[in-house]
Amino acid sequence: MERQPEGVVRTPGETLAEAQRLLDAGKPFHAHEVFEDAWKSGPEAERALWKGMAQLAVGLTHSARGNATGGARLLLRGAEAIASFRDPHGIDVPGLNSWARELAERVAGGEEVDAAREAPRLTPLTR
Numbered sequence: 001m002e003r004q005p006e007g008v009v010r011t012p013g014e015t016l017a018e019a020q021r022l023l024d025a026g027k028p029f030h031a032h033e034v035f036e037d038a039w040k041s042g043p044e045a046e047r048a049l050w051k052g053m054a055q056l057a058v059g060l061t062h063s064a065r066g067n068a069t070g071g072a073r074l075l076l077r078g079a080e081a082i083a084s085f086r087d088p089h090g091i092d093v094p095g096l097n098s099w100a101r102e103l104a105e106r107v108a109g110g111e112e113v114d115a116a117r118e119a120p121r122l123t124p125l126t127r
Contacts, residue, residue, distance in 0.1 A: 007040075015037070015050075023116075023119035026114070039054055052082035053091075054078070056075060056082075059103075068107050092124055100120075
């Protein structure tokens with residue numbers, strides 16, 4: 001699997017658009033790398049947000065690869081990390097929290113996951 005280029009500095013809008021494109025294409029690990037760039041290059045006050053978004057994406061990655069324990073754990077950890085943010089950059093925090101918790105429950109129950117089909121909507125405008 002080809003990796004995303006690392007260390008790319010993007011605006012929050014560019015980060016969300018690129019991550020959504022990758023999630024929709026069934027490439028949550030690549031989306032995780034996009035979020036990781038934002039986490040490492042963004043302002044200190046937003047690092048927990050982007051780290052949490054990366055955890056959600058890699059949680060979907062693990063879930064789709066059959067690692068139920070790791071996938072569910074990362075989905076819940078990511079949901080917790082972003083929970084305190086209020087409408088950052090238009091991110092649908094409540095929707096992502098619901099998606100992550102519901103998916104974690106299904107994954108922990110043994111349900112198989114298709115990454116593209118389970119791709120979350122990051123913002124209301126990325127439908």
